[in-house]
Amino acid sequence: MTTNLTGILYLVGTPIGNLDDMSFRAVKVLQQVDLIAAEDTRHTRKLLSHFNIHVPLTSYHEHNKLIKGPILIEKLLTGNNIAVVSDAGLPGIADPGSHLAALAIQEDIQVSPVPGANAALTALIASGLSTVQFSFIGFLPKKLSNRKKILTEISSRSETLIFYETPHRLVKILGEMLDVFGEARQVSVCRELTKKFEQFIRGSLREINEYFDSIEPRGEYVLILEGCSRTKINNLSDQAITPVEYVHKLMATGLSKKEAIKKTADECHLSRRDIYAAVLQSEK
Numbered sequence: 391m392t393t394n395l396t397g398i399l400y401l402v403g404t405p406i407g408n409l410d411d412m413s414f415r416a417v418k419v420l421q422q423v424d425l426i427a428a429e430d431t432r433h434t435r436k437l438l439s440h441f442n443i444h445v446p447l448t449s450y451h452e453h454n455k456l457i458k459g460p461i462l463i464e465k466l467l468t469g470n471n472i473a474v475v476s477d478a479g480l481p482g483i484a485d486p487g488s489h490l491a492a493l494a495i496q497e498d499i500q501v502s503p504v505p506g507a508n509a510a511l512t513a514l515i516a517s518g519l520s521t522v523q524f525s526f527i528g529f530l531p532k533k534l535s536n537r538k539k540i541l542t543e544i545s546s547r548s549e550t551l552i553f554y555e556t557p558h559r560l561v562k563i564l565g566e567m568l569d570v571f572g573e574a575r576q577v578s579v580c581r582e583l584t585k586k587f588e589q590f591i592r593g594s595l596r597e598i599n600e601y602f603d604s605i606e607p608r609g610e611y612v613l614i615l616e617g618c619s620r621t622k623i624n625n626l627s628d629q630a631i632t633p634v635e636y637v638h639k640l641m642a643t644g645l646s647k648k649e650a651i652k653k654t655a656d657e658c659h660l661s662r663r664d665i666y667a668a669v670l671q672s673e674k
Contacts, residue, residue, distance in 0.1 A: 393619065395469055395472040396466060396469065397465070397467075397469050397470045397472060397474050398423070398470075398500045398501075398502055400471070400473040401503045401504070402416050402420060402473045402474065402504040403504055403506015403655075404437060404458055404507070406478040406586050407478070407582065407585035412441065413505070413506055415442065416504050419461040419473055419504050420438065420445060420473055420475075421445065424465075424471050424472065425433060425470055425473070425558045426448070427447075427458075427473070427484075427667050428475050428476075429485050432448050434449060441644055445506075450527065451486060452485065452486050455486040455490070456622060463494060467497060468497070473504075475526045479508045482505060483646050507640070510554070510612060512584065513552070513612035516580035517590070518578060519576060520550050523550065524549050524550040524552060525544075525551055526552045527540070527552060530555075530563060531554070541567065541570040542570055545618065546660070547568055548619070550615065552615075554612060554613075555610075555612075557609060557610070561602050562600075563613075564598060564613075568595045568596065569661055572660055572661050573594060573595055574590070574596070575594065577593070577598050577614065577615045577616065578591070578593040579598055579612075580588055580612040580614065581607075581611050581612075582606070587609070618658065627670050634669055640653055651666050
């Protein structure tokens with residue numbers, strides 16, 4: 391695969407569910423490399439067996455990357471070709487593949503991507519939400535205060551937002567999103583992508599939270615969240631006024647404080663609770 395003294399690091403995309411999504415090139419590369427570095431060797435061994443690939447495996451994951459990374463770099467420097475795979479999708483997205491790629495680049499080792507399936511983009515294109523601009527947020531932090539901080543920071547972003555989530559945290563995270571983003575923001579909850587029970591649950595954050603009141607989450611999830619609508623808040627940005635100032639402006643037209651806060655929250659896709667707290671603070 392190379393006549394250079396230094397090997398090549400291949401970042402190989404693997405299926406996110408349906409094995410038929412494995413590319414011909416991915417199979418060929420995995421058959422020809424000297425070593426495959428896998429996030430979970432047990433999981434990857436099943437994939438390799440399905441495609442009749444018999445290449446040595448080694449583990450490379452978040453908990454051993456600082457030790458294993460330099461070892462793999464040494465193998466590359468001595469001429470070994472190595473493929474990195476994650477449990478599903480593209481290595482380097484929500485796994486340590488990018489760390490090894492950075493180490494290789496520092497040593498002038500060729501890094502070659504082998505494209506494949508990706509859960510984030512697969513969910514995005516079928517979500518029904520805007521694909522013009524989007525940001526990948528991934529998994530939110532475990533600590534509540536850290537999650538709230540991130541959600542608050544991105545609440546006014548206009549691009550579509552992409553999250554990964556586990557079934558045991560899904561209901562809690564959706565509730566926190568409802569508190570921060572407000573009930574009108576549209577979301578597409580995608581589960582078991584490319585598998586037999588693939589499902590897309592679409593609606594407002596309020597509707598989705600109500601849906602999961604009676605449904606137990608199962609499987610891995612991708613959440614595609616509508617961005618903050620710029621067309622609805624242009625009157626704020628054009629006039630350089632804050633949501634609190636907008637509340638006061640609406641009250642001056644005859645709306646009650648409660649009505650003004652609700653209207654501001656709906657138009658800005660922000661939490662009523664946060665706007666109410668800000669209004670109270672401004673009146674002290």
